[in-house]
Amino acid sequence: MVSSTDPNTPQGPPPLRLGVRRLFTWLSLSLMSFVGLMVLIVYEARWVYPEIQAYFSQTGNLTGQQLATRARGYVQRAQEELMVASSPVEISEASHWLNLAYGLFDVNVYHQHYVCTAPSLALIDELVLLIDTQQLDPFDAAHALFIPVDCLTSIEMSQLDRRGMAINDFSDSTRRHNQVLTYSSLLIFVLGLLFWGLHERQLRRTERATAEKLGWMARAMRDPLTGIGNRSALYQDVVAYSGRSMGLILVDIDFFKQYNDALGHPEGDRLLRQLASLLERALGEEARLYRLGGDEFAALLPCPNDQALAKFCETLQVGLEAAQCPHPAHPDNKGVTLSIGGVRFVADATSFASAYEAADKALYQVKTAGRDGWQVTASA
Numbered sequence: 283m284v285s286s287t288d289p290n291t292p293q294g295p296p297p298l299r300l301g302v303r304r305l306f307t308w309l310s311l312s313l314m315s316f317v318g319l320m321v322l323i324v325y326e327a328r329w330v331y332p333e334i335q336a337y338f339s340q341t342g343n344l345t346g347q348q349l350a351t352r353a354r355g356y357v358q359r360a361q362e363e364l365m366v367a368s369s370p371v372e373i374s375e376a377s378h379w380l381n382l383a384y385g386l387f388d389v390n391v392y393h394q395h396y397v398c399t400a401p402s403l404a405l406i407d408e409l410v411l412l413i414d415t416q417q418l419d420p421f422d423a424a425h426a427l428f429i430p431v432d433c434l435t436s437i438e439m440s441q442l443d444r445r446g447m448a449i450n451d452f453s454d455s456t457r458r459h460n461q462v463l464t465y466s467s468l469l470i471f472v473l474g475l476l477f478w479g480l481h482e483r484q485l486r487r488t489e490r491a492t493a494e495k496l497g498w499m500a501r502a503m504r505d506p507l508t509g510i511g512n513r514s515a516l517y518q519d520v521v522a523y524s525g526r527s528m529g530l531i532l533v534d535i536d537f538f539k540q541y542n543d544a545l546g547h548p549e550g551d552r553l554l555r556q557l558a559s560l561l562e563r564a565l566g567e568e569a570r571l572y573r574l575g576g577d578e579f580a581a582l583l584p585c586p587n588d589q590a591l592a593k594f595c596e597t598l599q600v601g602l603e604a605a606q607c608p609h610p611a612h613p614d615n616k617g618v619t620l621s622i623g624g625v626r627f628v629a630d631a632t633s634f635a636s637a638y639e640a641a642d643k644a645l646y647q648v649k650t651a652g653r654d655g656w657q658v659t660a661s662a
């Protein structure tokens with residue numbers, strides 16, 4: 283049996299599948315952004331930072347070499363020359379190395395940060411002069427050069443310490459930076475999950491409320507005793523079938539008052555429910571059934587012509603006779619009988635009023651003609 287639902291209502295996917303699809307979309311999006319962030323972090327950690335670190339460490343390239351180291355090398359070379367020098371030419375060779383060392387040593391940074399720079403340079407300068415004019419013993423000169431060598435060594439050590447500290451600071455800040463990025467992305471992920479949960483909960487509440495409302499609406503369209511549609515459902519369905527050729531059949535139990543009086547109202551109720559089932563069986567799945575009040579029922583069904591409508595009415599009466607429902611108080615000593623009036627009409631809200639009136643008139647004529655019969659009136 284079909285009752286008061288709209289035949290044109292579109293059928294969407296079930297709510298569970300929709301929820302899973304929404305969850306899947308959300309998870310994919312957040313996972314994609316999370317993975318994106320992680321790739322960025324790994325890229326920075328694996329490729330960008332080591333390059334910066336290598337630049338800071340100043341190893342493996344010419345510009346990164348320590349001036350102090352090279353200057354110390356030249357001074358020590360001069361010392362070696364002076365120690366083994368046996369001719370003026372060899373002695374002047376030492377002065378050449380000292381000049382080179384002076385050039386590398388005489389830089390602003392060393393003057394600013396290392397107090398031994400100026401005296402050491404002055405000493406080299408003086409020694410070069412004395413060596414060139416051969417006023418100094420080469421061995422004594424080599425010995426005196428330990429002062430600038432000490433100074434240059436302390437500069438080197440200090441530079442190494444500074445560089446080490448800079449590298450450590452840089453590594454620490456890089457690690458901190460990475461940690462902040464990782465925890466932030468995790469936090470974003472968790473917050474997203476939380477918001478999604480809240481959003482889903484709200485959505486479910488709304489869906490539940492909507493379903494409840496729809497349930498109430500459906501119940502409001504239903505006759506509680508028989509479970510079929512009521513008068514409001516009939517109006518709604520007429521609108522839903524707008525433009526289609528429909529049959530409207532009104533059915534009324536004969537002498538129902540006597541039935542109630544004889545058997546009691548609970549039995550009367552049982553007969554009403556029985557009649558609803560009988561209408562359903564007799565008219566088929568396409569018919570929509572309604573109880574309009576008391577013992578009056580209606581059926582709305584697609585109907586191409588008056589002959590088909592007459593056939594439905596006849597089938598209905600035959601079905602009732604076959605059911606053999608006893609009526610102990612029937613004035614004509616029959617079982618339960620029905621009076622049936624039908625009309626065919628093209629459904630819409632305005633034509634329905636006259637169609638209903640015509641079907642009711644046909645039913646009334648059956649009643650006045652002695653009941654237990656059906657009549658189909660001309661199309662409305």
Ligand SMILES: Nc1nc2c(ncn2[C@@H]2O[C@H](COP(=O)(O)OP(=O)(O)OP(=O)(O)O)[C@@H](O)[C@H]2O)c(=O)[nH]1
Binds near residue numbers: 534535537538540
């Ligand atoms: N059991 C039961 N009886 C109902 C219900 N609603 C209305 N009735 C009764 O249905 C009867 C209808 O009586 P009438 O309108 O006189 O109709 P009738 O006795 O069938 O007479 P005709 O239609 O002229 O053959 C009344 O006695 C109402 O009390 C219901 O829900 N259950």
